[in-house]
Amino acid sequence: MTSRNKSGLGTRTGKLAKGGDQVSELTASRLSVYLRCLNTLDAAGVKAVSSRTLAEQFHLNAAQIRKDLAYFGEFGVRGVGYYVRELKRHLRVILGLDRTVRVAVVGAGNLGLALADYPGFRQEGFEIVAMFDTDRGKVGRKSRTGVRIIDMAEFRKVVKRENINIVVLAVPAAAAQDVANVAVASGIRALLNFSPGTLKVPPGVKLKNVDLTVSLESLSFFLARGESDEEEA
Amino acid sequence: MTSRNKSGLGTRTGKLAKGGDQVSELTASRLSVYLRCLNTLDAAGVKAVSSRTLAEQFHLNAAQIRKDLAYFGEFGVRGVGYYVRELKRHLRVILGLDRTVRVAVVGAGNLGLALADYPGFRQEGFEIVAMFDTDRGKVGRKSRTGVRIIDMAEFRKVVKRENINIVVLAVPAAAAQDVANVAVASGIRALLNFSPGTLKVPPGVKLKNVDLTVSLESLSFFLARGESDEEEA
DNA sequence: TTTTGTGAACTAGTTCACAGCT
DNA sequence: AGCTGTGAACTAGTTCACAAAA
Secondary structure (H helix, E strand, O other): OOOOOOOOOOOOOOOOOOOOOOOOHHHHHHHHHHHHHHHHHHHOOOOEEOHHHHHHHHOOOHHHHHHHHHOOOOOOEOOOEEEHHHHHHHHHHHOOOOOOEEEEEEOOOHHHHHHHOOHHHHHOOEEEEEEEEOOOOOOOOEOOOOOEEEEHHHHHHHHHHHOOOEEEEOOOHHHHHHHHHHHHHOOOOEEEEOOOOOOOOOOOOEEEEOOHHHHHHHHHHHHHHHOOOOOOO | OOOOOOOHHHHOOOOOOOOOOOOOHHHHHHHHHHHHHHHHHHHOOOOEEOHHHHHHHHOOOHHHHHHHHHOOOOOOEOOOEEEHHHHHHHHHHHOOOOOOEEEEEEOOOHHHHHHHOOHHHHHOOEEEEEEEEOOOOOOOOEOOOOOEEEEHHHHHHHHHHHOOOEEEEOOOHHHHHHHHHHHHHOOOOEEEEOOOOOOOOOOOOEEEEOOHHHHHHHHHHHHHHHOOOOOOO
């Protein structure tokens, strides 16, 4: 294997990509997108695909695909492109989907229940193991697909016993920071937060926010500003 | 050699910021965040706040707050900061929240129903007017909070009649592009898409994607890569 | 050929640092 | 004094363009 030590993204300390310098959120998200594209192609029976074709088909940029992938290894074949099955396998390893990822949802409201039953999660190897709530009326019940709702008091114990990797927060804003703290104290290192507002987590813990109000309001912003003025080249 | 090309406020060559050059998605989202912070401060009775205090309290960057705001006008008072009520008012106008924004949700599955009833939307002046689905078993029913589920065949007519501004997509991936096309053809200029996969919309239409699978997978990515290697600075 | 992998160039976004206003 | 508004400096992210490989 060629020593891919030619600067660029990786290897400032002679380390391999894995564990080397920080990969951006944007890149990580794109890797997930690439995996989904490959799943589509694989299902359609496509054996190999070039970065160009991939880019055209899914409205991406070919150079960016190549750069993103090349950071993790030399997965392509010059003159051919990428073998779909093989690249899928690599991406699944890179994304940590080669082992089952165990997820808990905190907050058994409408949104929490919908997330716990969301079919897209199960699809790519995530397992929704449990839900948590403080409401005694909800504890002991189950989501439509059968995810148990457990008392929040049991959180730490269940997280340890069930080996939970990721916690999804779908609680009211006022409770979010407290729940995040409990999760972090229980050893959780990755949080997907749907509660509005700013959370603080210690370094080493990855927090990803999905802020529904912000998403809608930013759309509203573009609507408000586009109304007067159309395309201009 | 570019002439007096002062950035930010100064960039307007006769034009006002509104309708001038393109504001980034990132900036738009931050404006929404600022509004939420100000709501919190206002509720706490705070009259004025400096960019520094705002930044410290909500883990933001003071210079960025100033720059974001200054682009839209001179809202601050030197030596004092920003008057909370006044800045809220400005932000609500900038975000287009001074008039009611009318929203429809397409897809009356678990997620669609949860979104239609999401209290965070109503809070800041959004009105969820209707839901749409193709399933005859769902059409005619209502969400928990009373949003009617209408046959997708009625979409165009209802969008016109009810003056819908934003469409939220919560349909299966396979249907998403078709629904987006119908929405665009019906005059919708802003889409919030929760369906997985890549959608294409014509220029002039704003599409914002919330991809739950990508969010979870990117967390999984960081988990997978952080396991070996801790903080190192 | 075709297509990857990648330095270099470019573009976008953030933060600094300070003049000038209150 | 304190703080905004903003050029300049810096950092991050994207795209170009081409040498090397199949």
